[in-house]
Amino acid sequence: MGIPTIKHVRAFVLRGGGADYHDQADGHWIDDHIATPMSKYPDYRQSRRSFGINVLGTLVVEIEASDGTVGFAVTTGGEPAAYIVEKHLARFIEGARVTDIEKIWDQMYQSTLYYGRKGLVINTISGVDLALWDLLGKIRQEPVHQLLGGAVRDELQFYATGARPDLAQKMGFIGGKMPLHHGPAEGEEGLRKNLEALATMRERVGPDFWLMLDCWMSLDVNYATRLATAAHEHGLKWIEEALPPDDYWGYAALRNNVPKGMLVTTGEHEATRWGFRMLLEMGCCDIIQPDVGWCGGLTELVKISALADAHNALVIPHGSSVYSYHFVATRHNSPFAEFLMMAPKADEVVPMFHPQLLGEPVPVEGRMRLSVLDQPGFGVTLNPDCPLHRPYHR
């Protein structure tokens, strides 16, 4: 029987958590006075939703093959991403074979170069790419990690991102990454509070549990250097995304400045092999953290990971649920993974993309057996209780 072709691609939008996981209600740790590049404006300091971190919402890409199989994926993109899928990218997808993943990726990328390259357009391409991998896995009745060449480990281990590394330690995670709460605009008092928060958590977790700070692009080289230097005495394992993504020169300087043994990490808002080539060749970081739903999808992340491997850099994808789990399982230079604690008080394990995906696995005692991922494709289905809206129906 011939290779099925793609009959339809459909783009829907969803609100309320899920892939746009910053889209949460009041009182959630993930929106509690976290330092950002907007923190210099007091009106936008308390809440990231106030400046629009959740403005896009979730893009759902659904791809239906000629044999009736349907693959899908979710990522951050919402209505503008749906427009790009339906009005632009659909022409490269419909009519292609389900195995034409590389060709479709190249045509989507090259055809949007004049307005894409990073951000929303690459998020959108990522969503289509992930849906194509899900579709191929479902047609071949294989999990995506097998399509990628197979797992290199039987179990994944996770660090937890959230407000409570002390609770994450009790739950069996290998480390805890805390959001930084104060940026340079809050001066010496803010720096002192940042360090007090770290010292308090170190006191609670003891000397060996990994503690990291996520700075979400909010700092400058001098502030980040002072923070890292002072945080060294509290055993900070890595300082994450201290600077804006385009400041490759700043990251290279920061990596020279931080105390020996402290890691510099970044990449969740970087995109494509060319962006990560810059980070790697300019010596910006020790660990790259691409988000597979934002960097170009799985097809691009495979290329990025090979580049990193040649530079002896680890690839620890920014938490993106099953999409990063299947990838991490297959890469020797991805020895652990991120799990974002999406419970409002970071006090229990809930699925990262809750409530959008049925069958979404979660770490147990900070770990995930590979067998949990042995379903066709990415092994999840869309929650029918989430009301899909197709804004650009064709």
Ligand SMILES: C[C@H](O)[C@H](O)[C@@H](O)[C@@H](O)C(=O)O
């Ligand atoms: C916790 C951070 O502020 C972000 O919300 C988080 O999504 C991201 O930076 C991460 O590394 O998980």
Ligand SMILES: [Mg+2]
């Ligand atoms: Mg981060």
